[in-house]
Amino acid sequence: MAQDTSTTTATAPGGGGHPLARYLVVRAGITVLLLFGVTLTTFILTNLIPADPVQAVLGEQAAANPEIVAAYRERAGLDDPLPVQYFTYLSNVLQGDLGTSQQTRQPVADELGRAAPATIELALAAIVVSAVLGIGLGLWAALKRRTIIDQVIRLVSTVGISIPLFWLALVVYYVFFFQLGIFPGSGRLSPTLTPPPDVTGLYTVDSLLAGDLPAFWDALSHLVLPASVLGLYTVGLLTRFARSAVLEILDQDYVRAARAKGLPARTVVTRYVLRGSLVPIITVLGMAFGSLLSGTVLVEIIFSWNGIGQYSYAAATRLDLPAIMGVGLVVGMVYIGLNFIVDLLYGLIDPRVRVS
Amino acid sequence: MTGDGGLHIRSLRVVIGRDAGTTILHGIDLDVPRGQVTGLAGESGSGKTITGMSVMGLLPTTARASGQILFEGTDLLTLSARQLNAYRGARIAMVFQDPTASLHPMLSIGGQLTDHYRSHTGASKREAKDRAVEMLTKVQVPEPEIALHKYPHQFSGGQLQRVAIAGALMCGPSVLIADEPTTALDVTVQAELLRLLRGLCDDLGLAVLLITHDLGVMSSLADRIAVMKDGRIVELGDRYQVITAPQDPYTRSLIDALPAADGASAGGRCADGADAARLPGSEGSV
């Protein structure tokens, strides 16, 4: 193409490898740097906390004894200079050692590993269902612009966005569990059932893998209330954004051109309209997932869901520093991983992104 | 007259808006015969695009059209959107003004050239791809095999409009509607593209409806010219007649407004058939 200067002029410059692969390598490099930054941030933030961890760990009586305190500070490395403390921390992290919880005397990494599947199951259920619902409703409203369907969907999404999470969680818990008893309101599985053999750690998936249908339905019914509470805001948010994104795309020339090609209406919508609106939708989806994760703390506490949210709440209230740092690290990693996935999806969806 | 593969518009009236609405077209009569370029000229807002959109069934949702648009013995206005899909893209194709906007930026050229072809003909991927290469070659896009795997942003505007024309030709239409196909492009490639359109019209016996506000383009390209003003056709005749002896004062004023040489000599030069593909862009106006 380069020799034919009179014709194509806007061909992508350079070369060297598939553009998508190059794009991915760059994004992955940035992600590694960010992860490094997260360890530093977690470390600094923890050291900025004015409270004295010694007292929290040792209790008032022991903390009054200077010898015990000194011995503890020595053992925990609390008297080393900060950079030394950081590098000790970093090399431990790289070996998968997040320290020992001051509260339980258990390795933090193990505790987080046990709590993570519960939160992953809850968050995934909430985000998948709300993504499908939100994008579907937004698309439907846009296609039925200015009809009664559009009005109703917009009203529902506004309500979804406006309800405070703590209030919604309490009301849902009270009405559907306490009053009506339709769905279970605490834990991940009825106490009478044994958890399925651990494969993924997600009870719904593992019980299906084990062919244990009663356990599957039980695990699923336990998911309904907390996941709904967690996902409602996301549904509202996504519905709104999907609606406006689709409306914008419907006005594009290329949608008119697709109709002029005589493609079936369904193909025009799925191939041309939805594809075009996917970039803004995915941006919002990534952000919504982030806010959904922060909602897990409250939801896990109310619905006795022993995941990372509950764990972080306990760690924070007890000033369990290694646990707090562990949670901070995991949360930071999740957000960065999320951004990476969003970037990756951009690259897959929009060929123009790969070039820059 | 109506089964000849051409397009015949009869008393087309279009009203847009709720309740009484605004009348945009006040009863248009226009024939677009095969093997000819029929030019539709007129100032901005005169209703040229709305005329084209009526044929394609792409009027705004608040629009109502009456009259007849006859094609192969069928009145397109009586068809549902689904029935119309059998015609548009297949028998009647359209090329839009801005190719960078009318092609989907995130779908490959190959995908956009073949999706409607496959849905209209039921062809296999392989057959559709071969057909796309053939059409890209016809519109002189270099390296068609490679072009299929590219995306719109990797082409210049002129090349992209060729791609769009290739897409329009995929199913072998007999009618091609081109709405300002060169207005968004560089002056230097306008002439080339118009010449291509003229050539396709002659080779394939297409009925081309060329919409433009540029009477200069018309005078050198079209066989017959219709001039619109405020939703009415005020002048209709063969090119030579319209350019040299306009009946309507409005057409007269448009011709007088033409830059460069006066209308009479431009028309005269292009009057003989051999010179029909000569264009203002190639005659020193650049």
Ligand SMILES: Nc1ncnc2c1ncn2[C@@H]1O[C@H](COP(=O)(O)OP(=O)(O)OP(=O)(O)O)[C@@H](O)[C@H]1O
């Ligand atoms: N979606 C719409 N809703 C209401 N009125 C419209 C709509 N589209 C076009 N019109 C009106 O119809 C009339 C004709 O518009 P049209 O686009 O056909 O003009 P045109 O001759 O193609 O002009 P141009 O040279 O600027 O493209 C204009 O008065 C315009 O305001």
Ligand SMILES: [Mg+2]
């Ligand atoms: Mg127009």
